[in-house]
Amino acid sequence: MQDDLPSQARRRSLTLGIGGLAAAAALPAAADAQTAGGESRLETVTKRGKLLVATSSTTPPLCYADKDGTLIGFDIDIARIVAKSMFGDPEKIEFQVVDSSGRWPAVLSGRADFGIASTTIYPDRAMRVAFTTRYMDSGQSVLVRKDAMIGSLGDLNDPRFTVADLSNPQMADRAKRFFPKAKLLTFDTASAMMLAVKTGQAQAMQMDTPVVDWYAHNDETFKVLPTLLGNVQNNAIFMKPGDFTWWLYLDTVVKEMRTGSRYDEYSAAFNKWFGRNPPPERFYLNA
Amino acid sequence: MMARAMPVLLDGLAVTLELSALAIVLSLIWGVVLVLGRLSHLRPLRLACAGYLQLVRNTPVLVQMYFFYFGFAMAGLRLSGFTAGLLAMVLQNGGYMSEIYRAGIETVGARQREAGLALGMRPFEAFQIVIFPQAVRLVLPPMTNQFVAIVKDTALVSTLSVADMMFRARLLIDRTAAAFEIFADLTLMYLVLTAAVALLMRAAEWRLGAVD
Numbered sequence: 001m002q003d004d005l006p007s008q009a010r011r012r013s014l015t016l017g018i019g020g021l022a023a024a025a026a027l028p029a030a031a032d033a034q035t036a037g038g039e040s041r042l043e044t045v046t047k048r049g050k051l052l053v054a055t056s057s058t059t060p061p062l063c064y065a066d067k068d069g070t071l072i073g074f075d076i077d078i079a080r081i082v083a084k085s086m087f088g089d090p091e092k093i094e095f096q097v098v099d100s101s102g103r104w105p106a107v108l109s110g111r112a113d114f115g116i117a118s119t120t121i122y123p124d125r126a127m128r129v130a131f132t133t134r135y136m137d138s139g140q141s142v143l144v145r146k147d148a149m150i151g152s153l154g155d156l157n158d159p160r161f162t163v164a165d166l167s168n169p170q171m172a173d174r175a176k177r178f179f180p181k182a183k184l185l186t187f188d189t190a191s192a193m194m195l196a197v198k199t200g201q202a203q204a205m206q207m208d209t210p211v212v213d214w215y216a217h218n219d220e221t222f223k224v225l226p227t228l229l230g231n232v233q234n235n236a237i238f239m240k241p242g243d244f245t246w247w248l249y250l251d252t253v254v255k256e257m258r259t260g261s262r263y264d265e266y267s268a269a270f271n272k273w274f275g276r277n278p279p280p281e282r283f284y285l286n287a
Numbered sequence: 288m289m290a291r292a293m294p295v296l297l298d299g300l301a302v303t304l305e306l307s308a309l310a311i312v313l314s315l316i317w318g319v320v321l322v323l324g325r326l327s328h329l330r331p332l333r334l335a336c337a338g339y340l341q342l343v344r345n346t347p348v349l350v351q352m353y354f355f356y357f358g359f360a361m362a363g364l365r366l367s368g369f370t371a372g373l374l375a376m377v378l379q380n381g382g383y384m385s386e387i388y389r390a391g392i393e394t395v396g397a398r399q400r401e402a403g404l405a406l407g408m409r410p411f412e413a414f415q416i417v418i419f420p421q422a423v424r425l426v427l428p429p430m431t432n433q434f435v436a437i438v439k440d441t442a443l444v445s446t447l448s449v450a451d452m453m454f455r456a457r458l459l460i461d462r463t464a465a466a467f468e469i470f471a472d473l474t475l476m477y478l479v480l481t482a483a484v485a486l487l488m489r490a491a492e493w494r495l496g497a498v499d
Contacts, residue, residue: 100457100461101457101458101460101461101466104460104461104464104466105460105464105466105467105470108464108466108467109466109467124462125464127464128463128464128465129464167454167457167458167461168458168461168462169458169461169462172458185368185448186448186450186454186458187446187448188445188446188457192446195357196357196360196448198361199357199358199360199361200360200361200363200365201356201357201360201365
């Protein structure tokens, strides 16, 4: 009996190993089958009794960690409003921390029910993930070191300067358009970009307006250039495409936050993180 | 998608190869310096080398990379991401190499050295003729492991804005969201690279007669 044990264990681990490989190979297909098989993610989440949400931990004030490592921020509050809408309890939620490029596989693999990570809608992104309508305005601004003596985007377009970018193609496109002569460094988190500016590896960084506003507000060696890079943009919740019921549910909750039954909680969160009311959606809505 | 991603990843391959090759060669050299200190007759030198080894071995190489990249920049010395990454890898892997050398030399043993001396060899001759040829065969297999580890660790420099394979894969994934296909490509390329390193080392073992 005892002699049997090791060989048995070995056989089991071999089976597990082969099973693991097969599962890994079948992963994308299996995730597709989940939605094609009829059950919507809405049912899965309801049965599970809590939400699995992919987010970032390095993008203040939208999603970041406080001193104790607890995730806080406007995006976190928005996700909690969704949990409260589903289960009546904002704590029925489990966050999965991802980096900039890790947010897509997090939802496409089915590991997370949706993602909310300071994510701006772009048409090329919408070809691979499904977005709800926006839950907030965004835009792209430039943070500079005060001692670099950069007053405008024109000043920044100079080979003497290095700009920190996030590792996404929209950043590279904007750099080509607004400051093609400046040198670029590319990082995978907003905090690494900020560190590069702080330590002098770069003199400026481009990032979502609320994020650079927050950095400049908390560190007096920084300032934000007055002009946006391009126009106002939209931040939204994203998920694996192809599940209409689930998308419709999340889209409805977001609309309810901005213009309806969840507006009070939404505007309270907005005030908490940005110190003002959300921009008016309906001129007759009570602020 | 896998076919379209390949050329972009291949651009990164040049950087990964360059970094791996430099890190391997410089670690080999730095390891020799360290092992000489480690086996020296001077106690302070021995202690300094042992202390250094503990320091680099017990801190993550990523932390060391951040330290050289961001920390030095704060002090006014701006290293490029490539240089900071290479420095961290050489300092750490040089330490590992020195331990591999030391194990090889000590396995051959002091008695053989004494035997050499008894036959009238000078200390350096005893090392050259008796110890070294045997130690080389002993250290090749663990060295192979270390080389493979170095190749894999190069992926960490992608966090310092160095456009290696990992970096390009991340950019591609962010543009296309095709994470599975691109990571599959990337895995394949690292696998080919590490297999090539292992094969080369295996050939070296044959050549030196380490394999019976």
